[in-house]
Amino acid sequence: MKFEYTKSLTRDSKGHFVSRPLLELELLGKERILTVFGLVDSGADMSLVNARYAELLGIVLDELPTKDFVGISDSRVHTYFAEVPIRIKYFDKILYLPVAFADSPNVDILLGQEEFFDAYRIRFEKDHSVFELQASRSYWSHEL
Amino acid sequence: MLLFVPSLIHCTYMERDVVEAPDLHRLIDTSHEGKWVAISSDHQRLIAANDDLISLEREVREKAAIFFRVLPSDLGYAPRTIAQRSV
Numbered sequence: 762m763k764f765e766y767t768k769s770l771t772r773d774s775k776g777h778f779v780s781r782p783l784l785e786l787e788l789l790g791k792e793r794i795l796t797v798f799g800l801v802d803s804g805a806d807m808s809l810v811n812a813r814y815a816e817l818l819g820i821v822l823d824e825l826p827t828k829d830f831v832g833i834s835d836s837r838v839h840t841y842f843a844e845v846p847i848r849i850k851y852f853d854k855i856l857y858l859p860v861a862f863a864d865s866p867n868v869d870i871l872l873g874q875e876e877f878f879d880a881y882r883i884r885f886e887k888d889h890s891v892f893e894l895q896a897s898r899s900y901w902s903h904e905l
Numbered sequence: 906m907l908l909f910v911p912s913l914i915h916c917t918y919m920e921r922d923v924v925e926a927p928d929l930h931r932l933i934d935t936s937h938e939g940k941w942v943a944i945s946s947d948h949q950r951l952i953a954a955n956d957d958l959i960s961l962e963r964e965v966r967e968k969a970a971i972f973f974r975v976l977p978s979d980l981g982y983a984p985r986t987i988a989q990r991s992v
Contacts, residue, residue: 765926770935770978783926785971795962796946796971798927811974813941813958851924866939869974891923 762851763891767798782885782892784872789846789855790818797870801883801892805873810845812864818845822862830861838863849881852896856880938977943970 766780773779782801787794795817815822825841840861847858858876880900884893927948941961943952946969955961
């Protein structure tokens with residue numbers, strides 16, 4: 762399945778709107794299902810989710826293991842680890858995704874390498890303004 | 906004539922299988938930066954915006970609404986190679 766890149770509000774150095782690979786997905790919580798957008802981020806080691814989503818999903822952050830993450834600015838971001846079931850729109854299967862909930866105003870949802878890039882084969886075709894997502898046969902055959 | 910067949914198949918494949926991106930510029934602008942917003946499931950309407958996600962979720966009645974945070978547009982996003990430090 763191919764998806765168009767989504768134009769953000771940010772402009773690049775030439776004044777054009779920056780396009781990003783966004784996917785629509787569901788976060789499957791105990792209390793409710795939330796539909797959100799996730800940015801496919803091959804540069805992130807694992808998936809990051811804004812901590813405010815945890816409350817809506819019925820996840821108590823204080824009970825979770827924690828780690829600090831350091832970005833390019835070297836400022837530390839405190840995160841809480843959890844496994845969150847997600848379902849990508851147009852795909853049937855549920856992926857149990859390890860995520861770090863980050864209490865940061867500059868994070869929404871990033872879909873990083875761990876598990877997500879194992880479960881889906883992702884091909885970026887920025888020159889055509891599309892990216893492709895395919896369920897990995899090897900990953901999902903282990904899941905059966 | 907046969908030479909045209911592969912390109913016809915490709916066009917059909919492209920039209921059918923490429924998911925159109927939401928046109929966020931129709932729905933949000935810089936006044937929404939730093940806010941949480943909810944849009945309709947067909948991407949055609951901005952339902953509501955709020956500084957707080959929990960308040961927004963209570964305000965929005967549509968179960969299939971899509972929620973997201975509008976990040977500052979004047980900041981470039983740098984995908985990071987994250988160093989983890991155990992606490």
